[in-house]
Amino acid sequence: MALIVQKYGGTSVGSAERIKNVAKRVAKTRAEGHDVVVVVSAMSGETNRLVALAHEMQEFPDPRELDVVLATGEQVTIGLLAMALKNIGVDAKSYTGWQVAVKTDAAHTKARIEEIDDEAMRADLKAGRVVIVAGFQGINPNGDISTLGRGGSDTSAVALAAALKADECQIYTDVDGVYTTDPRVVPEARRLDTVTFEEMLELASLGSKVLQIRSVEFAGKYKVRLRVLSSLQEGGEGTLITFEEDNNMERAAVSGIAFDKNQARVNVRGVPDKPGVAYQILGAVADANIEVDMIIQNVGENGTTDFSFTVPRADYKPTLALMEQLKDSLGATDIDGDDAVCKVSIVGLGMRSHVGVASKMFRTLAEENINIEMISTSEIKVSVLINEKYMELATRVLHKAFDLA
Amino acid sequence: MALIVQKYGGTSVGSAERIKNVAKRVAKTRAEGHDVVVVVSAMSGETNRLVALAHEMQEFPDPRELDVVLATGEQVTIGLLAMALKNIGVDAKSYTGWQVAVKTDAAHTKARIEEIDDEAMRADLKAGRVVIVAGFQGINPNGDISTLGRGGSDTSAVALAAALKADECQIYTDVDGVYTTDPRVVPEARRLDTVTFEEMLELASLGSKVLQIRSVEFAGKYKVRLRVLSSLQEGGEGTLITFEEDNNMERAAVSGIAFDKNQARVNVRGVPDKPGVAYQILGAVADANIEVDMIIQNVGENGTTDFSFTVPRADYKPTLALMEQLKDSLGATDIDGDDAVCKVSIVGLGMRSHVGVASKMFRTLAEENINIEMISTSEIKVSVLINEKYMELATRVLHKAFDLA
Secondary structure, three states: EEEEEEOOOOOOHHHHHHHHHHHHHHHHHHHHOOOOEEEOOOOOOOOHHHHHHHHHHHHOOHHHHHHHHHHHHHHHHHHHHHHHHHOOOOOEEOOOHHHHHHEEEOOOOOOOOEOOOOHHHHHHHHOOOOEEEEOEEEEEOOEEEEEEEOHHHHHHHHHHHHHHHOOEEEEEEEEEEEEOOOOOOOOOOOOOOOOHHHHHHHHHOOOOOOOOHHHHHHHHHOOEEEEEEEEOOOOOOOOEEEEOOOHHHHHOOOOOOEEEEEEEEEEEEEEEOOHHHHHHHHHHHHHHHOOOOOEEEEOEEEEEEEEEEEEHHHHHHHHHHHHHHHHHHOOEEEEEEEEEEEEEEEEHHHHHOOOEEEEEEEEHHHOOOOOEEEEEEOOOOOEEEEEHHHHHHHHHHHHHHOOOO | EEEEEEOOOOOOOHHHHHHHHHHHHHHHHOOOOOEEEEEEEOOOOHHHHHHHHHHHHHOOOOHHHHHHHHHHHHHHHHHHHHHHHHHHOOOOEEOOHHHHHHEEEEEEEOEEEEEOOOHHHHHHHHHOEEEEOOOOOEEEOOEEEEEEOHHHHHHHHHHHHHHOOOOOEEEOOOOOOOOOOOOOOOOOEEEOEEEEEHHHHHHHOOOOOOOHHHHHHHHHOOOOOOOOOOEEOOOOEEEEOOOOOOOOOOOOOOOOEEEEEEEOOOOOEEEEEOOOHHHHHHHOOOHHHOOOEEEEEOOOOOOOEEEEEEEEHHHHHHHHHHHHHHHHHHOEEEEEEEEEEEEEEEHHHHHHHHOOOOHHHHHHHHHHOOOOOEEEEEEEEEEEEHHHHHHHHHHHHHHHHHOOE
16 A cells, blocks of 8 residues: 555646546545545646736736636646545545645745645545645745746645655656657657656756656655656556666667757847856846746957847746846847747767767758757757757657667 | 725626726726725636536535635636736735635535634735735635635625725626616616615515625625625716615605526425424425525325425525435425426515505416415515516516506
């Protein structure tokens, strides 16, 4: 008898019928003798509907009030799933974020979990109940409703698994595991039985969409056994995220290719080429709680330089507006940007022991006449920023070039 | 400078555009120098959508979980209205029921307000903010989300007005006041400038739909100055609900005609005609938190009698099921009923000093061949239960017979 945290995303709870299927799956785990905590997202489409309503009210919706509105999506799902479980004879009780309580910091729309009270949940589990928790949300030090940002339900699930010392955290999604790349783009893509935590971290952060990055970080930090499974098909083993490097020397250099359209490039042109400029720019962006990904500073000329960085696409306009405000104090000549870009990355733990991986990537893209706008590298990945229209082509040719099929 | 509580119903906040209009109206009241607390309902259609989803999960949705789901409707509206106010430069802050906190008893889906914390709201008002509160909801002694039942937002508004000792509670709705009857049924219906609390109580309880009955009771108990106004047209005075009888001796016998389709009749046939039977039946119904309206016990024959009562239509099937359970212990021969009935009532404070009002009502209906199934009377009203297909006809002929045009 184990304690299992299961997380079901928006597609898995996207209709009344699907919520009933989730109930059946939970009941089955329960019937196997396990204690179950279920974390759910909003029904698919619901969060987008609410965001659209908010944008009809305000161009940049007030973050506190946006969280009030968005948190309703998951709240509907927890109630419905509790009913569906009771309907098939499984006792269950729902919890909103504040009811748990999932305590977060005060950064609205992208709050971080600081502490989880597990007392009430434990009492329910002990009483034989399935505990259902609204993902994506918590309560902040002001007593306000907070949300964790898109995909935050994965983080909720892993954080709950860590707080409850669960035996496994199972992320049910609409794919049956982690693939070498998105099978919708490359039909030859292959499911990985295991993937290391570090690879997963890169794959997640690069937009593989299977798991939210913070959930993988959390799992790594608290050593939560994490498995990605399909909610649509029965019996698969999915992909287990491991925390030890395997010692297979024959490991392929590249284990997966990730791509991410949620990118926009901002250029701050003609700033004085002197110390402190990067901090002045990126400090302001960080203060606005906007995450910067890739960063380039051109070689200076005539005492000035161009500074470029990428941000999530939703933050593109606010970032441009912020840079316009700072333009004079930075001494910049121009602020511009491009939100029709994407990032394509090759990831693999084996890369450490193989030379020439990056140059093979650049050559492959050059052969297709795909221009590289920015490059960033880590020990186990190489990312390039390219025009988004080449995203699928780049992914396909790289998948082939690195023998991933 | 006064403190005004304004309540906007589902139709008034039924679209992004209408929420913006509400924001303008609130801003205007604010600009006149008043402090404003706004209570809002769910956007029209939203509660029905959520109820339908719940019924797809369970035939009789779990009440605790139903409240979790339903409370999201108002939560969306408060966030959106706060954004709309901020967008036009009016500082505002939203409160869910638990954030206020509106403390209720533990009766899910029809909870009663027991206490309201006004501290946080007062601090916001003092800081110059508009306070926006989700109607219809609260938090119960278990820390669970509770709802007050359909139309509960009116009650929330009056209860908040009482707790804050507001100068006036304004109920904005899609009609511009209280009418002699529903103008959609009788085009000649006339708006009343004032209506007494007692008349309003009867009109509300009988389904005039303008105000929820509990809100009127609350207003009477705490002497809250209550006004019904149109949210769709500007500048009207609406109808003021007064607490003193006016001394106009020439007052018409009947001031309004109400009708209510939310009725279903349950018959418990062939029960022993002995003391305690009524209690046995109605006690069980009350324990199930179902409100009984009209009650008839036929004259006994051969030691048995038939017992009939009406309940809200949504409670019809649960009540039948409950009676079937009790059938043997009651010694009843049959349980049946009819949910195609409606109640039509004439209401008027002047009725007290006029004889023959009831008989005039019965004669008028008889002339149209409308059969009366049940009758109930109070000092200021006479109600009849009839087949729902005659509802409009009965209302029209009674409106004419009592010279209300």
